[in-house]
Amino acid sequence: MNKRIMNFYYKCPRFLQTLGINIFETREKLLRSSRSFRKWLRLLIEKEKWSKKDIEEYQNKHLREILLYAYHNVPFYYDLYNKHKIDVSKINNVKDLSYLPIISRNDIIKAGELIKSIRPGKYIIRHTSGTIGQPLEIRCSYNLAILNKANAYLRDQWAGYRGQRVARFVGDTPIGDCNDPFLYRLSYIMNRAIYPSYCLSFNNLSCILESMRMLNVKLIQCYPSTGYMIAKFLEMNNSYFPLDAILYSSEPMYDYQREVIEERFKAKVFGYYGQAEGVISACECEEGQYHLTMVDGIMEIIKDNKKVPDGEKGFTVVTSLHNFAMPLIRYALNDYTGYKLEKCKCGRNTPIIYPVETKVEDFLITPDGRIISPSLLTFPLKHAKNIVESQIIQTTPKDIIIKIVRGKNFNKKDEEMLLLAFKEIVGRNIEIKIMYTEYIHQTSAYKKRFVINELGRDCIEKTINTGN
Structure with a gap:
């Protein structure tokens, strides 16, 4: 405001x-x-019973619409697809998305006004949090903004x-x-x-x-x-x-x-997965499973520049189906998750995904090339009764700082056990320093990051893709 x-x-x-x-x-x-909110909420409830074919038909239809619109109304995509000699009229379904190039946040920053539609219609402005770099300004079609609200409200209803x-x-x-x-x-x-x-x-x-x-x-x-x-x-x-x-x-x-x-x-806790870009969303049900809503966008799982099979994890590449003010097509969101193979016991037919753990920037990298996810780093903290809050910061390939807000009964033995537990995970070749603090600082959006890797995204991605 x-x-x-x-x-x-x-x-x-x-x-x-x-x-x-x-x-x-x-x-x-x-x-x-409003009528629009009620319309989207009805659709979201109806699609819980859709078959896989119904979902595919819905996504394919809206994918064709957004692609043609982006080509004719967004200079960035017109230039990009012409450069790669892509005929967007031949992209007919979700499987065909692999013929299109993946775009990054840096591409969006460099494109500037060219990524925005010349006929945007009514829209609102959002900004990403900026925790992993320069914040993005996102134009979000007003109709999509209402859909995003309906998605979150659906989770509230499930709860x-x-x-x-x-x-x-x-x-x-x-x-x-x-x-x-x-x-x-x-x-x-x-x-x-x-x-x-x-x-x-x-x-x-x-x-x-x-x-x-x-x-x-x-x-x-x-x-x-x-x-x-x-x-x-x-x-x-x-x-x-x-x-x-x-x-x-x-x-x-x-x-x-x-x-x-x-x-x-x-x-019980009920989670909601979304982002400022408003491309995809998922709601946690009574069984603790995250269901993709499937109405707002398409989620691909990519690793080593290849599509990952269902059941495995990778990094998200997403396509918005309803943002005509600023279409994001095959945008590397880079959240770490994947499609699960099983169906949910709650009876809803929408696909379920692994809980989104982190972004690529939040992994730890060991000197021997191992990649450690934040979820694994939580194990030493599970039984630490005398720790209020914590944060892990990797400053160099061989140095980690663990910030700790101590409880009143925290003692030297707690510190020794914590160091030992972390050494078992990251190995003996990393120097671990414990730093005591009164408070874990929040980001500008009042969130707290559990893991911060200061090595830089390029270094982390290279290790993930090459193993060294």
Whole structure:
């Protein structure tokens, strides 16, 4: 939001801030009751029973439409496909996508205005978080933006949301001073309490939890890192806070986080996978499986520049089916996942995928060429009761820093066991340094990265593709 508006908002008394939030949230309320939102939600519910053939026919139809549109209305694709002598009229189905070149975020940055449609229609502007480089400005067709909202709402419905009061701990900025005695602002319009995730600390979590009890909160919407921090506080105080469900997104949910969150809140977690680009999305069902929605885009899994068979993992290359303002066709999103072979016990027919662990930039690389995923690095932390938060940073091929926020009972033995457990995973040829800190810093979007690799994307991709 405009910086001047936010500065004015922070200077207002609390009742005027609450009024402002409710006026702002009216847009969301009206959107959810709009004809377009209801249309997309009906389609998303219907497609849960579609056959594989039905899904293929839908995607093939919209793929042909977006390709022809992009060729004739987006200068970048017109030049790219002419350069490669590609006749887009002959790309008839998802399998034919392999004839088209993959584009990267650097291609989009270099293209500038040329990647944007000359006939964009109504659209909104989004920005990627910039955690892995220069943020991208994304034009998102307004119709696609509504579809993205419907996708997320579908996950909420699967979790049992029916209008109960929700506490939000995501990227909102409801207050400017973390010493404010009321660490939330209430949206009566959407029936949710909006908390500043950037203010969370063990010093104020007692007050926050007490306010949630007073407000009769039944669901939490959070990043995994914020949900885990609250649950860890409950664990350290031998307390529970029963909820109907926990809704999370924007970060990977690791097993050690899930275990503590579900235990302390006595509820299941339901994830949503999406991105600022708005190309593809997936919702976590009651069985803990991620279902691709299949309506918004196409997801290919690529490794070593080759398509990966179902059942194996690789990096995502995605194609938007409904973004006519700025089509992204075979865009290297580079999230690490893959299609699972089995069908889900929940009865929905949409394909299921492995939980998205990370991007290529978040792997550790050992001196002997091994590639270690963040999920593997969580194992030493699963039984570490005296660690509040942690972050792993690779600074050189032979050096790793582990930042630790200690619990009150953390001692030298905990440190020794942690170092030993990490050595077993990364090997003896890497120097591991533990750095104690009061706080794990958030990104500009108030997220927390579990692994940061400072070697650079080119170095990591070379190791992944060549093994050295």
